[in-house]
Amino acid sequence: MLKLTIENISKTFKDKQAVTGFSAELSEGVYALLGPNGAGKTTLMRMLADILNPSSGRILLDGNDISIMGNRYRDILGYLPQEFGLYRNFTAIRFLSYFARLKGLNKQETTTRVDEVLELVNLQKDRKRKLKTYSGGMKRRLGIAQALLNDPKLLIVDEPTAGLDPQERVRFRNLLSEIAGDRIVLLSTHIVSDIEYIAKEVLLMRQGTLIQRSTSEQLLDNVKDKVWKCTVEQNALSQLQKRYKVGNIQRAETGIEVRIVSDQQPLADAVNVTPTLEDVYLYFFNEEVTDDVQTGML
């Protein structure tokens, strides 16, 4: 059974500590890395992708240091960064064939695998189009396809669904569920709904440190009896936002329906509701859920 051990790794950029003493052990399954902007998720993922060396600590795969394993490690790795570019004059087939060779696939494997991943990300029809004509979502899907080319045992994907439409998001979520069986998948996201049903465990990160690691259910238990719903007048809303962690806001016939995360009952008519991972996010990071999160609700 594959095991990825992150041993007390830290990363410092000049005077900024991006990751501090992060330790975790991951075995096969989907892990979600959740945290606000600047939490150090991308830095951590770059270190795991072997494109950034930790300032201290080490990363082991089945007991072997990945900095020593070198290309043996990258041979089993699939990586999709948060931001990446493509060669504008390449077609999807040329792009994937190029990456297949970079990943060490031979000519025959390349042909077969390129077809397979194009099918997986639903880009077969556009495989001969120049990438400069691709939309943002199509580029993202192509990025996912390249990460899957070598059938990686360790898949690291940074914000994989950003820019995808809801249908593609579902498709990708299902794809991750299907392939996660015998491999480690680590994905970072702002979009809580991406991970709610597929993540084996959620790693919460803040200011470069791992603040909690639990299953979705355990996380939800953290906020059990702490999520409230009530309807307020428009003029009371801003006051409420100052005092409490206010999540979803919805206009209703009787006023404004708000979702509040609070240890105490915020208003007399507030009723306890079943928590979601979005409430967990709000509870831990004290941040209003971003647009991505809201659009990610399916």
Place this chain on the structure above:
Amino acid sequence: MYLQECYKIFSKKSIYLVFITIVLLLVYINQLPTDMTMRELVFEELEGTWGGPVTEEKVELARESMHASDTGEISNHTFESKATDYVQFLIVGAAMQKQDQNERLTILEAEMNDFDESTYKHRKASMERDMLQELDDAHGFYLIRSWREMFEFIEPVTHVLLLSILIFLGLSPVFAEEYTHRTTDLILATKHGKTKLVTAKILAALSYIVIIFLSLQIINSFLNLLKFGGIAGWDAPIQGISSGLDSLSRLSYDGSPYNFEVWQFFLLTMGLQLLSCIVIAALVLLLSFLTKNTMITFFISSIIIAIPALLQQLGITDGFLGYLTDFSFLKLMQVSSLFTQFQAYNVFGYPVLYPSLLFTLFALVTGLLIMLIYRLFRNQQVSH
């Protein structure tokens, strides 16, 4: 991987645009009218009379004939008479070169007697003497068509300029574009993205250099063969190539101590020019990686090539700056200029010929540059 790297280089339209412009320039220069070329049949007749190594009889005859022409005893208004005048001028010039060579041999013998065998001066004089003695009867008149224009494009400075533009244009983006396209994260996380990719990029760059260099040489040679009418003189000594009336090139090999036939010298210069392009390519690739920007790479590469030319123009050629000019990328690319005279440098007490030293040093530099590219690319971190 190699093919895709080639595709990245060769799919740039700007390369073809510049290449076509250069070819048109070569065609334009080539078709400019010249007063006289050795294509004319009259030169074949003149070769029968005056051809081969210079002799005292030929020189005497040439002097008499030139004197008669100067005093108006012989008409010099016809093409034939002009051609005869030209050939006689070459014969007299060759005789003077031979005389200079003999005088130089005497000086060298004296130097060798003055200095001990273990001294650098003795060794240097001995080396030059041996080279001059090997030349034997190299000076004379030889019917050499096309060749003198085939050693470089148009003339040495234009040659460097045209090749440099094509090299910079094709190779500046090789590493830089990975950064501007933001593909480095993807590449470096792949199995071969840290080493084999560099090999593929270097091989693709080499292929580009070889293809553009050979294409331009073939086109240039073809144009000159058309203009000058053949490859006559292929087996003549290079000392038969002087800056004549029918050539744009100011290069003259009549004082060269190198014992080459024209065809040997052509192959040698082609080989060395190709090597010099490869050296420049290594520099451009490293800069492309370091600057991570195509335009900056282009700009810095141009400055590195141009600075020695600027120093020369300003007359700053003494001391360290002189060495800097002599051992510059510019001089390396002006291969044909390296063989016009004897020039040697003191390396641990032994004289080493300038072209040999220059190419040995730059072979080391190229090795170092390529090693640096591999090392830096492999160890780079993505933290943007």
